[in-house]
Amino acid sequence: MTGREARRSEFGVRLFGDRIFGLSTLGLALVVLGLIIALAMVLIQASALSLYQFGPHFLISSDWDPVNDLYGALPFIYGTAGSATLALTIAVPLSLGVALCLSELAPAWLKRPIAFLVELLAAIPSVVYGLWAIFVMGPWLRDHIEPLLARSMGFLPLFKGPHTSVSMFSAGVILAVMVIPYISSVCTDVFAVVPQSQREAALALGATKWEMVRLSVLPPSISGVVGAIILGLGRALGETIAVAMVIGNSASISASLFAPASTLASVIANEFAEATTTMYQSALIELGLVLMAVAIILNIVARLLVGATRRRVGVR
Amino acid sequence: MVSATPLVMGHYQYRKAKNLLMMGLTIFATVITLIPLFLILGYLLYKGASSLNLAFFTKLPTPVGEAGGGMANAIVGTFELVLIACLIGVPIGVGAGIYVAEHRGSQLANAVRFAADVMMGVPSIVVGIFAYALVVRPMAGFSSIAGSVALATIMIPLVTRTTEEMVLLVPHELREASLALGVPRWRTTISIVARTAMGGIATGVILATARIAGETAPLLFTAFGNRFWSTSLTGPVASLPVQIYTYAISPFADWQRQAWAGALVLTGIVLALELGVRAVTGGQTRTPR
Numbered sequence: 001m002t003g004r005e006a007r008r009s010e011f012g013v014r015l016f017g018d019r020i021f022g023l024s025t026l027g028l029a030l031v032v033l034g035l036i037i038a039l040a041m042v043l044i045q046a047s048a049l050s051l052y053q054f055g056p057h058f059l060i061s062s063d064w065d066p067v068n069d070l071y072g073a074l075p076f077i078y079g080t081a082g083s084a085t086l087a088l089t090i091a092v093p094l095s096l097g098v099a100l101c102l103s104e105l106a107p108a109w110l111k112r113p114i115a116f117l118v119e120l121l122a123a124i125p126s127v128v129y130g131l132w133a134i135f136v137m138g139p140w141l142r143d144h145i146e147p148l149l150a151r152s153m154g155f156l157p158l159f160k161g162p163h164t165s166v167s168m169f170s171a172g173v174i175l176a177v178m179v180i181p182y183i184s185s186v187c188t189d190v191f192a193v194v195p196q197s198q199r200e201a202a203l204a205l206g207a208t209k210w211e212m213v214r215l216s217v218l219p220p221s222i223s224g225v226v227g228a229i230i231l232g233l234g235r236a237l238g239e240t241i242a243v244a245m246v247i248g249n250s251a252s253i254s255a256s257l258f259a260p261a262s263t264l265a266s267v268i269a270n271e272f273a274e275a276t277t278t279m280y281q282s283a284l285i286e287l288g289l290v291l292m293a294v295a296i297i298l299n300i301v302a303r304l305l306v307g308a309t310r311r312r313v314g315v316r
Numbered sequence: 317m318v319s320a321t322p323l324v325m326g327h328y329q330y331r332k333a334k335n336l337l338m339m340g341l342t343i344f345a346t347v348i349t350l351i352p353l354f355l356i357l358g359y360l361l362y363k364g365a366s367s368l369n370l371a372f373f374t375k376l377p378t379p380v381g382e383a384g385g386g387m388a389n390a391i392v393g394t395f396e397l398v399l400i401a402c403l404i405g406v407p408i409g410v411g412a413g414i415y416v417a418e419h420r421g422s423q424l425a426n427a428v429r430f431a432a433d434v435m436m437g438v439p440s441i442v443v444g445i446f447a448y449a450l451v452v453r454p455m456a457g458f459s460s461i462a463g464s465v466a467l468a469t470i471m472i473p474l475v476t477r478t479t480e481e482m483v484l485l486v487p488h489e490l491r492e493a494s495l496a497l498g499v500p501r502w503r504t505t506i507s508i509v510a511r512t513a514m515g516g517i518a519t520g521v522i523l524a525t526a527r528i529a530g531e532t533a534p535l536l537f538t539a540f541g542n543r544f545w546s547t548s549l550t551g552p553v554a555s556l557p558v559q560i561y562t563y564a565i566s567p568f569a570d571w572q573r574q575a576w577a578g579a580l581v582l583t584g585i586v587l588a589l590e591l592g593v594r595a596v597t598g599g600q601t602r603t604p605r
Binding site: 014017018020021022024025026027028029030031032033035036038039042043045046093094095096097098100101102104105114116117118120121123124125126127128129130131132134135136137177180184208209210211213231234237238239240241245265268269272273284285288291292295296298299300303 | 331332334335338339341342343344345346348349350352353355356359360363407408409410411412414415416418424425427428431432433434435436437438439440441442443444445446448449450469472473476500501502503505506526529530531532533536537540557560561564565572575576579582583586587590594
């Protein structure tokens with residue numbers, strides 16, 4: 001073999017190796033891409049029976065009657081929207097407070113430990129949240145917070161009715177605790193992107209720290225903050241086990257926060273393994289399909305908003 | 317000038333007070349947020365530790381009404397489920413992450429990154445349904461492999477995204493130096509780029525493992541649960557999160573007591589993984605979201 005031929009064959013081996021490696025990583029990348037497509041297709045296919053039987057009426061019907069094989073998603077859509085709204089009402093101000101405290105106020109030596117503790121909240125498994133909510137938080141809310149709300153704002157239908165430890169209220173509060181780390185960590189990231197010079201400009205004009213936040217930090221990060229909130233909303237909608245443990249699992253629509261309810265995710269968790277008829281199972285899967293569609297749309301919108309903030313201030 | 321001073325001073329006081337109030341509120345919010353964390357950890361130690369004993373780690377669950385027993389099978393089951401999920405999920409996630417990073421800017425790479433981001437937003441219960449329809453139905457029964465598929469599906473996008481980020485951190489000069497020495501591209505990627513990013517990738521994998529170890533919802537109707545010893549891939553298998561869930565919502569005091577013990581062990585495992593990684597990397601990495 002001449003030197004030239006040897007070089008050529010080595011070059012061939014090299015190209016061959018590149019091709020094998022390139023194709024295998026390409027294949028694995030395609031698996032990831034295929035996964036989300038498969039997810040959507042499998043769910044549509046598995047809920048076809050119910051999709052065909054009930055059509056769009058499924059979304060507005062409040063019948064949930066497995067005995068007569070009649071299914072409607074409205075009670076669960078209501079429960080999901082209600083508990084998530086309550087969660088965000090509590091979580092958004094707190095998350096903004098945490099994020100501002102971390103990015104603007106805390107001295108450097110305190111930032112790391114606080115950020116770390118908030119991150120720990122995100123690491124606790126949701127079944128542990130549920131356990132704590134059943135035995136500790138729920139009874140405490142029932143004995144102390146619910147009577148307080150009933151006394152001060154009892155004229156609202158929201159706060160009428162008997163006080164219970166398993167209720168939409170408990171679910172909303174535990175959800176709030178669970179989504180705060182998500183919202184606050186994205187907000188902290190968003191605030192960190194605001195250039196230091198903008199803060200200094202406000203301070204140089206004589207602004208107090210709060211005025212600096214109002215003038216230079218919040219305006220450029222507003223879309224990112226909205227994105228963070230939507231990301232938190234997506235989490236709250238999809239959270240399953242902790243909610244299933246404290247919401248009381250009732251397929252009824254009640255105006256009172258103190259009444260038991262059910263969310264899309266919690267009803268699937270509770271009833272799927274016992275769904276005996278194919279129609280029952282198909283209807284539950286359709287609930288999952290609705291949940292997935294909403295979660296995916298919210299996720300995309302949130303990522304676009306957070307990305308927009310980064311681009312606006314010129315950081316990637 | 318003299319007459320204006322009280323007004324200016326008054327406004328200044330107002331601004332100062334407002335600043336103090338708002339800044340005070342952020343501290344208040346932080347304290348309020350952290351209270352549940354300490355309460356949860358405190359209750360876990362208080363209720364869990366008093367219920368932990370050797371039997372918890374070595375015995376099977378007892379039938380209803382009979383005191384004692386443990387969650388040995390669930391602990392082993394959780395390790396089995398997570399291990400197999402890693403065997404499925406890590407190669408796919410790392411490979412896809414390398415592809416996305418090395419083909420940065422190409423349309424396919426962007427599509428894969430987008431798909432991974434979207435996957436991270438899919439609720440875990442939906443992933444459970446996916447694994448049910450994909451594995452449980454064709455196999456006509458709950459199985460640990462179905463549970464592992466569900467957990468792997470949750471893990472893959474997390475690993476893909478961290479791998480991509482870690483590979484992008486590798487300086488371009490390293491690649492160029494290797495290529496200039498005549499090392500083929502694929503060997504450059506494996507021996508130079510992937511090896512340099514290895515620490516970060518491993519961190520991402522461990523964080524993803526911690527995340528899936530605590531998942532309950534996707535296991536409810538895939539791995540299901542089992543009162544007995546089983547490590548069979550094709551049979552239902554017990555897991556700590558599902559066992560905690562079942563015991564927590566049961567009306568039996570002894571089971572509830574064991575649920576606390578299980579929660580302490582599960583949280584211990586998850587936090588040990590997270591804290592271990594943080595101790596090694598100095599708290600720089602976290603689970604993507």
